[in-house]
Each structure stands twice: as structure tokens, then as C-alpha cells.
Amino acid sequence: MTVDTDVRPLVSMRGITIAFPGVLALDGVDFFLRPGEVHSLMGENGAGKSTLIKALTGVYAIDAGTIEVADEERDFASTADAQAAGISTVYQEVNLCANLSVGENVMLGHEPRGFAGISWNAVHREAARHLASLGLDLDTRSPLASHSIAIQQLVAISRAMVLDAKVLILDEPTSSLDRGEVEQLFAVIRSLRDRGVAILFVSHFLEQVYEISDRITVLRNGALIGEYLVEDLPREALVTAMIGRELDELSALSGAAERAIDRTGTPVLSAEGVGRKGVLEPADLDVFEGEVVGIAGLLGSGRTEMVRLLYGADKADAGQISVGGERAKMHAPRHAIDRGIAFSSENRRAEGVVAELSVAENMILGVQAQRGWMRRLSKAEQDAIVAEYMEALGVRPADPTVPIGTLSGGNQQKVLLARWLAMQPRLLILDEPTRGIDVGAKADIQRKVAQLAAEGLSVVFISSELEEVLRITQRLAVLRDRRKIGELDPTEVDLDGLVDYIANAGHTERSATR
Structure with a gap:
């Protein structure tokens, strides 16, 4: 594959090798990052992406190879060494101080000082200037914790740019963002790229990779597969390069949504008017044997809040839950587990x-x-x-x-x-089980869920990827603004129809039940 090399790399990693006991994490990997580009690093979980990033940021020492930044060979013994060379990282879980203000976070460790110590007026003035350079107009004195995860991500990027970063590494920055927040983040990324910053982007969302990237490097099992211009690498070819075989995610689940469910008997779980003041308006939900029920909605719609009430992780103040036709008190997870209900949280860490x-x-x-x-x-x-x-x-x-x-x-x-x-269990609740994992592992989990449901296990499935819930479920409960607005048959609605239904709070001509 021909790659444009007219622009001299800002970062050159050659022959990078890192071994752990019993594992060769990186095997002679080359990686080049050029100024003014967004370069995505792709591969399955365990391919070596995180290890390569940690080598570049001074977390891991390399066993062999060389790292050059701006034509100067570097030996990073710590993250401070990497930062001194102009390399900053913003991780998936924002590493900021939520108890401090926006301005304090932006300038943390680089506060302007006067004769009496830190000049707080200058701190907020400088923070506002750095935020404005990214097109952000925020109250620098407001608590960071009062802002959304998306804004916190942007504050973390602004903080990185205070260090005059030449290289910005973004590790899964969009995993907890909705579409509007992703667009806001991408606008900032493009602005930085246009200013000559070299951006290393890591994401498991293929659509976003193709939307924002100029170049892609693929790793597999610790080895370099190739470096490609985005326009030269079709998505199918990317997936094949990542997993070493052709994969059709859809074929593995073909017919899943069409599988017939017997809903004439007693539901495995039945929730009637279950809710909690300020958390979720009272809602009904039935789950039958062998059925995968999807909970669809945007971030903040009440999806996680609903399943936590069903499981007893949070206590409902309204409604009634029955399991196998018998009324059940779900005041704690222990009560759910005793009745054969299992819950896998979205926050696996x-x-x-x-x-x-x-x-x-x-x-x-x-x-x-x-x-x-x-x-x-x-x-x-x-x-x-x-x-x-x-x-x-x-x-x-x-x-x-x-x-x-x-x-x-x-x-x-x-x-x-x-x-x-x-x-x-009789019923398995999965909240974002495929978030932040690669396409191969995602397909493995989807296939397993479909198989288990076909064998009789009942499943409640939440995913921010609407295509996924449409593909794997037999029924969709749709939420908006912490309220259930209806139910849909996945065989009778496509992605555009689902988005339209969510956007219009259920007021469409499509068939739906309240």
C-alpha cells in the first residue's frame, strides 16, 4: 500500500519491541505520526495499541527499537519526560479534579504567580484564553463536576494544550458521548490538526475513525500489519486487517430479530409502573423466556436507571416487579440474584x-x-x-x-x-457489554448473547450503538428524558426510523405500544 510520506514525521517509532513474562506485546513495530494529521491506531483488544501508546508516553520502557521526536532520539524514563517532549494524553476516563473549578483544572500545575503566590484572577484569565483558542466559552469559575463528560474531555484537551503539546493522544475519547457531543469534540480536534498538532486517535467506533482520520495504522497480535491513507482502506479491508480473517458481523446474527418469541405465557420478569422520583417516570416492561429486549435511547434517557431499579441496585419508590409470576421485592441486588437475575454494569472497572x-x-x-x-x-x-x-x-x-x-x-x-x-441465571441484564471493545470481541459477545437467548435465557440489552440493539433484539423499549415512550418491533423499523422515533418522543405513524 502506497503511503504519502511528503510530510516528515514528527514522531518516528522504529522496531519497537516490548516483552512481558510469557507475552511478546510488541514485536518490532514501526509507527510514524506526522504534524497536522489525525492518525488512528487500530487493532483488536490485545493487539498492542495501549502498549505502543505507553511506550510513547514513558509508561513502559522499550526492550528494543528507537523513538524520535522532532528528529531527536528520545529515551523516555517517565511520563514527565514525554510531556517535556511535547506529548500529552487524554484518556477515556478523564483524569481531572472534579472538585476544582474549570479554570483550576486547565491551569493545574502551571498557575500564574505573583509576589503573594498564585494569582487566581490570572489563572482564570489564562484558562479562558486557552479555552477560547479551542472555540470554548465556559465559566472558568464553575465546578468541573457540574459539566458533562463531553465538556470535561474538552477541558482535559485544553489543559494538554497549556503545555504547548505538539502531539496529542486521545484514547477512546468518545466512548461516553452522544452524537452532538462527538461533533463538538471533532470540531476541536480538526482545529488542533489545522494548527499543526499531530493527533493519535484511538477508538472502536469505525464510523468515527473514518470521519475524523487522515491515516490508519493497524496492529495485530503485537505486530504491524500496515499503515494506510483512509481513502485507500475500505472498512471491510480494515476489519480483515485487524482480525486476520473476513468477518461479517451481521451474518453471525442473521435472523436474530426475526426469531419468534412465545409471549402467551407468564413473563420471566414483569415490571408494572416501576419508577423513582427524579430518576425514572413509572414504566412497564415484560421480558419473556428466550427474549432479548433492548433498551434504546440517547445518553441520559434513563436506560441504566431503569435496569438498576429492576435489579435492586437502586430502590424503586413506585411500581411492582414480578419474577416468574410471583411478586418480588427488589430492595437490593441480593434479592435479584436469589431470583436468578444477573446484572453486568456498564462500568466494568x-x-x-x-x-x-x-x-x-x-x-x-x-x-x-x-x-x-x-x-x-x-x-x-x-x-x-x-x-x-x-x-x-x-x-x-x-x-x-x-x-x-x-x-x-x-x-x-x-x-x-x-x-x-x-x-x-434466568435473566441476564447487560448494560453496554460491547462498549470500548474491538470489532472481533464485539461480534463474539453478540453471537454468544444470541445463542444463549435461543437456548432459553432471557436478556435485557443496553447499547449506545442503535444498530446493535436493532440487530440483536426481538423487542425494543424506547426511552427519552427518563420516560418510556413506547415499544418497537426491530423487524419493522430501521435505524433512521428508530432515531426519528426517539427524536419525536414516539409521536410517529409507526406502530408502537405504550
Whole structure:
């Protein structure tokens, strides 16, 4: 593949090799980042993207290879060394101080000083100037915590530019943003690109990669597959390069939405008028055996709030829940688990994985808690559970003794799925199970959910990707402004129709039930 090399790279990484015990994370990888471009780094979870970024930012020392920035060879011993060379990173989880003001966050560590110490008026004046350079008009004295995640991302970028960054690394910056917020972020990215900043962009959203990128580098299993201009790399070719085989996500799930569901019997779960003041207006929801019910809506529509009430993670102050036809009090997750309901949170780091424990220990946590800590699982029982789900879900690396914190996001999600499946639930609630994971792992999880539902497991499925909920579900409950506005049959509505339905609060001619 021919790549335009007229512009001299600002960053040149040649032959980068990094090995961990038993794992060759990077094997002689070359990577070049040019000024005034958005360069996406693509690959499956575990391909080496994070390792390459950590080598560039001084988190990891390299075992072999060279790193040059502005034609000067560098040996980064720390993140401070990388920042001194003009390299700044904004991570998926914004690393700011929410208890401080916007202005304090922008200027943190670089506050203007006078004879009496920090000049706070100057801090806010300089912060406003830096924000304005990105087209942002914010009250610098307002608490950062009062702003949306999207605004916090932009504040983090502004803070990076205070350091006069020549290289800006954006690691999954859009994973928690809605479409309007993504557009605002992209406007800032394009502005920085036009000013000559070199931007390394990492995202699992292919549409966004093609919208914002000038160039793409693909890694697979720690090796370089290629560097491409965006216009020279069709999406199908990108997916093939990433996973090493052709993949049609849709074919694996063809017919999923059309699968017939018997709704004449008693629902596995029935919620009548369930709500909580200020959180969710009272709503009804039935889930039948073997049915995948999608919860569709924009960020902030009340999707997560609804399932947390169903699970007992939050206590409803209105309505009634029945499980298998029997009324059930859901005042705590323990009550849901006792009735065969499992819940996988969207926040897998804070409410899912225990990073310090091994893959095997994370996998058996649910079964052990279900049995009780006084009745310990035998070693044979543990080994059987772990072996079954390691193979069934294709967890990589296939070593259950490694800390789960060392696994990629997609493989962590597979371990969490295994934890709940090992408990043999009647109903599985999945909140954003494919967020932030690569296309291969995403397809694996989608296929597994479809398979389990076909075998009789009931599933409630939330995803910010509307195409995904349309593809995998047999029924859609649609929310807007923390209120259920109706239900849709995925076989009778396309993506545009679903977006239109959400935008118009259900007032369309399309068939829907309240």
C-alpha cells in the first residue's frame, strides 16, 4: 500500500519491541505520526495499541527499537519526560479534579504567580484564553463536576494544550458521548490538526475513525500489519486487517430479530409502573423466556436507571416487579440474584472486575457469592467452571492465572459475562457489554448473547450503538428524558426510523405500544 510520506514525521517509532513474562506485546513495530494529521491506531483488544501508546508516553520502557521526536532520539524514563517532549494524553476516563473549578483544572500545575503566590484572577484569565483558542466559552469559575463528560474531555484537551503539546493522544475519547457531543469534540480536534498538532486517535467506533482520520495504522497480535491513507482502506479491508480473517458481523446474527418469541405465557420478569422520583417516570416492561429486549435511547434517557431499579441496585419508590409470576421485592441486588437475575454494569472497572485478582478468581466470584462464603467451591469445581467458560467465550490469553487487570477491555468483558453465566441465571441484564471493545470481541459477545437467548435465557440489552440493539433484539423499549415512550418491533423499523422515533418522543405513524 502506497503511503504519502511528503510530510516528515514528527514522531518516528522504529522496531519497537516490548516483552512481558510469557507475552511478546510488541514485536518490532514501526509507527510514524506526522504534524497536522489525525492518525488512528487500530487493532483488536490485545493487539498492542495501549502498549505502543505507553511506550510513547514513558509508561513502559522499550526492550528494543528507537523513538524520535522532532528528529531527536528520545529515551523516555517517565511520563514527565514525554510531556517535556511535547506529548500529552487524554484518556477515556478523564483524569481531572472534579472538585476544582474549570479554570483550576486547565491551569493545574502551571498557575500564574505573583509576589503573594498564585494569582487566581490570572489563572482564570489564562484558562479562558486557552479555552477560547479551542472555540470554548465556559465559566472558568464553575465546578468541573457540574459539566458533562463531553465538556470535561474538552477541558482535559485544553489543559494538554497549556503545555504547548505538539502531539496529542486521545484514547477512546468518545466512548461516553452522544452524537452532538462527538461533533463538538471533532470540531476541536480538526482545529488542533489545522494548527499543526499531530493527533493519535484511538477508538472502536469505525464510523468515527473514518470521519475524523487522515491515516490508519493497524496492529495485530503485537505486530504491524500496515499503515494506510483512509481513502485507500475500505472498512471491510480494515476489519480483515485487524482480525486476520473476513468477518461479517451481521451474518453471525442473521435472523436474530426475526426469531419468534412465545409471549402467551407468564413473563420471566414483569415490571408494572416501576419508577423513582427524579430518576425514572413509572414504566412497564415484560421480558419473556428466550427474549432479548433492548433498551434504546440517547445518553441520559434513563436506560441504566431503569435496569438498576429492576435489579435492586437502586430502590424503586413506585411500581411492582414480578419474577416468574410471583411478586418480588427488589430492595437490593441480593434479592435479584436469589431470583436468578444477573446484572453486568456498564462500568466494568468500578463495578465489575477486581483488577488485582486473577481471571479465574474473577470468574468464580458470582457462584461463590451465590453459594455463600462458608461453603467454599472445591478446586475441582472452580477448575471446571473456569475451563468451560475460558473455552466457550474465547478469553485471551488462555491463562486463567493472570491478573484480570492485565487483560484487554474485550477480554475483561468476556470474563464478566462468564461470571454471570456460571450462576445459570434466568435473566441476564447487560448494560453496554460491547462498549470500548474491538470489532472481533464485539461480534463474539453478540453471537454468544444470541445463542444463549435461543437456548432459553432471557436478556435485557443496553447499547449506545442503535444498530446493535436493532440487530440483536426481538423487542425494543424506547426511552427519552427518563420516560418510556413506547415499544418497537426491530423487524419493522430501521435505524433512521428508530432515531426519528426517539427524536419525536414516539409521536410517529409507526406502530408502537405504550
